[in-house]
Amino acid sequence: MTAPIWLLGCGNMGGALLRRWLGAELGPVVVIDPAPRGLPDGVEAVATPPAGRPDIIVLAVKPQLWWAATEALADRAGPTTLIVSIMAGVTTAAMARRFPASPIIRAMPNTPAGVGHGATALFSTAGDLAEGAAEALFGPAGMTFWLRDEVDFDAVTAVSGSGPAYVFAFIEGLAAAAVAAGLAPDLADRLARATVIGAAALAAADPAVPPGELRTRVTSPGGTTAAALDVLRPGLDPLLQRAVAAAAERSRQLGG
Template sequence: MGGALLRRWVAEDMGPVAVIDPVAKDLPAGVEAYAVPPVGRPDVLVLAVKPQIWREAAAAVAAVTGPMTLVVSVMAGVTTADLASVFPKSAIVRAMPNTPAAIGMAVTALFTTAGDLAEGAAEALFGPAGTTVWLSDEGDFDAVTAVSGSGPAYVFAFIEALAAAGVAAGLEAGLAERLARGTVSGAAALAVVDSTPAGVLRERVTSPGGTTAAGLAVLVPGLGELVTAAVAAAAARSRGLSG
């Protein structure tokens, strides 16, 4: 996730940006990586590490932060209270973006109790990455993480499955892949520009007794329960990462 945001910020010339990572690789041109924090206090510190190691990573950078540093976390399961225990002097914002941030098409959920200045800074930081939504209840983050944070992987998994189904139906693998990708991206683009409820968009494609109806008769009965179970599992994992 950190890499997707970094590429967007560099593309938008939102610098200077420094990466603190002793094993950083594949960084955009002009971005330097450091094994230890560089001299000086950053205006914004973004924590984008695995939640399981966040305390170790945060301890290494806590000394360079201060009252004028905005600490932004994009980590699942780590609460503002957790973060405040390490960064007691800093304003803190929690964020849950997703990987389409790399092309400016993310949706990012945000939460802070630090006031208008922190909110404005967070909007400036994540606005170029796509759409932002503010949460009034921090407890919603686990569900948000499961839906939009993990959601791109669900979509990519569906593309894989649709392409594999095309091959099973007799298509050449490359053609099946192109058809699956183009179909999903086109349908998603239509959903973006047309605010009609998704159920109505589905009905518009589905002629009674037609081919789409035949396919949906197989797909739909178990789909809702399967997706609900997937989101519940991801949310439960998010809750388990805190601490």
């Protein structure tokens, strides 16, 4: 893809995608952000949209601010300008009020996209050409999943969009438990990280094997893992259900 891309907002997620695009030689990319964070070397940002009309506008601003942030872009988008949003909660119908003539793609990537292991959910009614462009944008960031119903975005946001933070919190908790069990903090941190990375690699190595089967394979009856799971499992499933439900509800609230 050699289409001009305008990236509105360069925070953690926008910056992660930008680095993947540069690595895949997509672009050129214009970053529009008055206060960008962690721009890649050689990339500069502008505070306001430049002259001209882009082929793609990627909206990566906070959903609470998006309407004001896109005001200067409204007259830059036409029927051939693809609008791609990674904003939580903002619907395609809402974006169509700002960009009534443009095809719209809604996406929910996650931060592992920055290292090429992201999971991006996509939705569009814009047709095959726009969908092909979206695949080109998000393919370098990892796996893509097309949704049949836009309403599923709230659950997707709660699972994969917010999910990396749940895993990081688990690593923190596992390391803290290791320290409580007597390990030095540095060793506890390295063991917790390596354990989660290794377990994820096993899960990725054979997607046909259900996670429950993987769990069973490392759980000997009456052994140490079984003793730990007897404590962990009764509270884990309902806790995760409440966490995902809270995140999904917040996504709905952000959508207004």
